[in-house]
Amino acid sequence: MNERMKRLWVIAALAALLVLGGCGKLGSTATNSTTSTSSKKVQTTGNFNATGYNSVVTEGHYKTSAARGVAADYVNNTLDVKGMETGLLQLSQSVFSPDKYSFQEGQYLTKANVQDWLGRQSKSNPDGLNPASNGSTDPDKRTPEYLGTMLEQDFVTVSGSKSTLGGISIALGMNAIDYYQKQQYGATFQTKISASDQETQGKKIAQEVVNRLRAKTGVGNVPIFVTLYSLAEKDSLVSGSFFAKGTATGKTIDKWDKVDQQSGVLPTVNGAKAINSSDATAFSNFQTQVQNFFPNLAGVTATVHYTDGSLSEMTVNIQTQFYSQTEIMSFTNYVASVANKLLPSGAPIQIIVASVNTTQAIVSRSASAKEFTVNILQNY
Structure with missing residues (x-):
């Protein structure tokens, strides 16, 4: 066996060991x-x-x-x-x-x-x-x-x-x-x-x-x-x-x-006190900007969950009445930009944009991420 073939054989053997080692995990x-x-x-x-x-x-x-x-x-x-x-x-x-x-x-x-x-x-x-x-x-x-x-x-x-x-x-x-x-x-x-x-x-x-x-x-x-x-x-x-x-x-x-877990809805209803006033204010500002951007919104609400006093999850639901794909795209991108500026950091947040009949887009951010990602659902 010449030197070149020996080197190839050794490389192949090492590669096989690495694969087996990875499978062990x-x-x-x-x-x-x-x-x-x-x-x-x-x-x-x-x-x-x-x-x-x-x-x-x-x-x-x-x-x-x-x-x-x-x-x-x-x-x-x-x-x-x-x-x-x-x-x-x-x-x-x-x-x-x-x-x-x-x-x-x-x-x-x-x-x-x-x-x-x-x-x-x-x-x-x-x-x-x-x-x-x-x-x-x-x-x-x-x-x-x-x-x-x-x-x-x-x-x-x-x-x-x-x-x-x-x-x-x-x-x-x-x-x-x-x-x-x-x-x-x-x-x-x-x-x-x-x-x-x-x-x-x-x-x-x-x-x-x-x-x-x-x-x-x-x-x-x-x-x-x-x-x-x-x-x-x-x-x-x-x-x-x-x-x-x-x-x-x-x-x-x-x-x-x-x-220690608590759950609530924003905006609060029946005069209830928000679990965290800072998060409630942040959402209120977000809600106002989103509703001012487009007139055809049926509602903007959120559910929030807290563990040991800290926000552990937020889900925002935006009900729309859009008639074109371009409206959905423009609105969703705007929602992501406003969310980046106003919504609390350090917790997973999901924003669902939907009409009465279907989900139109999802804007989300993990707890460790700095910015929201946009996924616009297109039906052809």
């Missing part, structure tokens, strides 16, 4: 003999921008939740579905690092489990996590249903083409208001549940959920991260929020920590 090699390990061929996708997690694909197919759709069936406000799912992913990062774990839809709570557990405890449903009825239908005397819905998310380590369960996250949706009917198809009444009762009952239910998960085959002693979420009222313009979290590394939840 897809997952951790850590395993736990007491937990479930999948022998089916798995791979991971690219990560979610908001959380950094890769998601798991098994045998070329996305593995849906064993209780898919049940959580959504039990909420009174559809905004809570997204609020719980994305919020749980974000909170889970403190326990299951995206650098080590990949995300997988919940596989251990079945549809039947969730449906039974969300019911009242009774002779026909001994597994109900809500207390048995005391027989009263008076809003202030009846025993309310504290648990409104629940959600499971799993986190796995991937080694080669195999995955091993590394941990489980649970969100328990607690009712701030328990809506009920005194008779089938009758009027709807409501029982208000205090924040203190939500917390007390939530922590009690959380421990029972941990006990039941530990009894399931394949769960073993992996950490179980449990969060408590206060569900929004039926007509709320924003989702609810998380208020407590705890981790069970063994049979019991080690300790509980407070989660």
